[in-house]
Structure formats: structure tokens, C-alpha cells
């Protein structure tokens with residue numbers, strides 16, 4: 246899967262700009278504020294349907310304009326397709342694939358990307374939600390069913406919590422059997438798929454970590470259940486939900502399920518958020534992102550496009566060179582931004 250070209254019309258600081266990345270590494274350089282991250286953001290938006298910088302989609306529309314468009318031509322198993330994202334202040338966002346309208350949930354997995362930005366440190370340092378989002382996005386990009394189940398599950402949890410709140414207000418006994426059943430069924434599916442993904446990621450992690458560091462450090466991910474062990478099944482979740490029902494009713498929340506689970510990243514068996522140095526944490530995240538590209542390739546047969554924003558501020562020269570070597574060897578199409586770049590053998594696009 247490769248980006249052939251992308252064009253931004255009235256997006257951020259771009260009036261109308263078209264870019265043709267190379268087949269492997271492309272580096273966008275330019276001064277601070279030139280609009281490098283804007284390009285990465287737009288490509289990511291065409292892939293995920295959201296920005297990594299803002300939840301206000303309108304922010305992407307050029308200040309002077311009412312509408313903006315992202316056009317992106319990409320190859321999927323050798324055939325070129327076009328994605329179009331129309332952003333409008335009045336009508337919100339619309340997605341089109343080869344001129345046919347797409348819902349966001351169908352967009353996901355169409356054109357696949359893996360993103361690394363300086364903010365990605367939150368994956369280690371941030372709240373569990375960040376780590377769940379990482380895993381959910383990864384699996385959703387290779388499994389539309391997973392994303393559907395995730396949406397259904399999240400709705401069921403929200404409905405259960407709302408029913409608990411209502412019952413508390415009215416002083417009645419909550420009627421939530423139907424939500425418990427939906428949650429138990431969804432939870433068992435999601436946890437199974439997540440555990441499988443974590444196992445597959447672990448198969449790739451040793452290679453990507455050592456490609457970056459040159460050392461045989463063992464980086465692993467562990468799936469942490471909020472309660473329970475192994476991979477609980479539907480009946481386990483049903484029982485557990487029943488057991489915590491009174492307490493949940495008192496606090497109007499749902500205390501069991503994958504929306505409470507977490508991931509633990511370990512380097513040589515030790516929690517990297519507690520014992521890893523800054524540099525080790527950064528490298529670990531990057532190794533995780535590379536493992537994600539490998540995971541996606543194994544699941545779908547094609548590498549996703551790798552988006553690396555401002556990686557120069559994150560990695561020293563040795564690691565950067567190791568990274569570029571790895572990317573070249575795997576031939577992963579990569580769009581990278583950098584204030585300056587002196588390496589050779591890349592497609593370089595300089596922003597004015």
C-alpha cells in the first residue's frame with residue numbers, strides 16, 4: 246500500500262498543494278511553521294478519519310475558507326484508488342472512495358497508516374485509554390468486524406451506565422440484563438482479538454527493537470485484564486457483571502470489561518514506564534510502531550504507510566540511521582518530517 250500523491254485544497258496553511266512522495270522514504274523539510282506536520286495530519290486524516298492534533302475537525306479548514314478538501318491517490322494491491330475527504334464548516338466531514346460515499350467506520354482499514362509523533366510518548370506515560378486506543382486502532386485497521394464490535398460494545402456500556410443513573414434517580418431497581426448480555430458477548434470477543442494481536446505483536450517486537458538499538462533487548466507487551474485471568478469468555482463476564490451489579494448501581498458505572506483493561510510494556514521483564522530511560526521509552530514506542538507495520542502486513546499482505554512526524558527531535562543520529570536502514574530493508578513507504586535532513590538516497594520535498 247503506497248501513497249501515489251495527495252493534494253490539499255484549503256487545508257491548514259495550504260491553499261492548493263499537491264505532493265508526490267517517493268516509493269520508499271520521503272522527507273519533508275522546511276522551517277518551523279512551514280506546514281510539515283499539516284501534511285502528515287492530512288494524510289492521517291484520510292486514513293483514520295480523525296486528526297491526531299485536534300478533535301475539532303474544523304481546525305483543519307483554512308481560516309479564510311468554509312470548506313477544505315483532501316484528495317489522496319493510493320495503491321491497494323497494485324490498483325490506484327482515490328480517497329476524498331470533504332471538510333465543511335456547515336456540513337461536517339464526508340468521505341468518498343472513488344467518488345462513492347463512505348461512512349467513517351468503513352473508511353477505517355481502507356488506506357492504512359501507522360503514525361509516530363512526539364506526542365506518542367503518551368503511549369507509555371499516559372493513561373490506559375491511550376494504550377487501549379493504540380491497540381483498538383491497530384486491530385480495527387485490519388478487521389472491520391472488530392471496529393463494529395467495539396462500537397457496539399461501547400454503546401452497550403454507555404447504555405448500561407445511563408440505565409443505572411436513571412434507576413438511581415428514580416429509586417428503582419435497574420433493568421440492565423440486556424446490556425449485561427451485550428457487554429459480556431462483546432467483551433469476550435474484543436479481549437480475544439486483543440490478546441491475539443498482542444501475541445502477534447510480540448512475535449515482531451524483538452526484531453524491530455534490535456533493529457533500532459543493535460542490542461538483543463527483550464521488549465514485550467502484556468495485556469492486563471482489569472479483572473480475571475487468561476482470556477475470559479462470555480459466561481465469565483456475565484457472572485462477573487452480575488457480581489458487581491450492586492456496586493456498579495451505587496456508582497453508576499461498569500467496572501468490568503475491556504474498557505478498563507490496559508497494556509504493560511516491559512523491557513527485559515521490567516515495566517518500562519517505571520524503569521526505562523527517556524531514550525529507551527522513545528525507542529520502545531518506535532519499535533512498537535514498526536511492529537505494528539509488520540502486524541498489519543502479516544494480516545493484510547501489505548505494509549501500511551508509515552508517518553513519522555518530527556522524529557529528529559526524538560531520536561539521536563545513530564537510532565535515526567538504524568531506523569532508515571530498517572525501513573529501506575523492508576521497503577516500507579514512509580513520509581517523514583524534519584527541520585533538516587542530510588541523508589542521501591531519499592525523496593526530499595522542501596516546503597517554502
Ligand SMILES: Nc1ncnc2c1ncn2[C@@H]1O[C@H](COP(=O)(O)OP(=O)(O)OP(=O)(O)O)[C@@H](O)[C@H]1O
Nearest residue numbers: 257258276277278279280281282283304306307308
Ligand atoms: N486552519 C488553519 N488555517 C491556516 N493556517 C493554519 C491553520 N492551522 C494552522 N495553520 C498554520 O500552519 C502552521 C503550522 O504548521 P505545522 O504545524 O505543519 O508546521 P511545521 O512545519 O510542522 O512546524 P514545526 O517544524 O515547528 O513542527 C502555522 O504557521 C499555522 O499558523
Ligand SMILES: [Mg+2]
Nearest residue numbers: 281282283555
Ligand atoms: Mg511540526
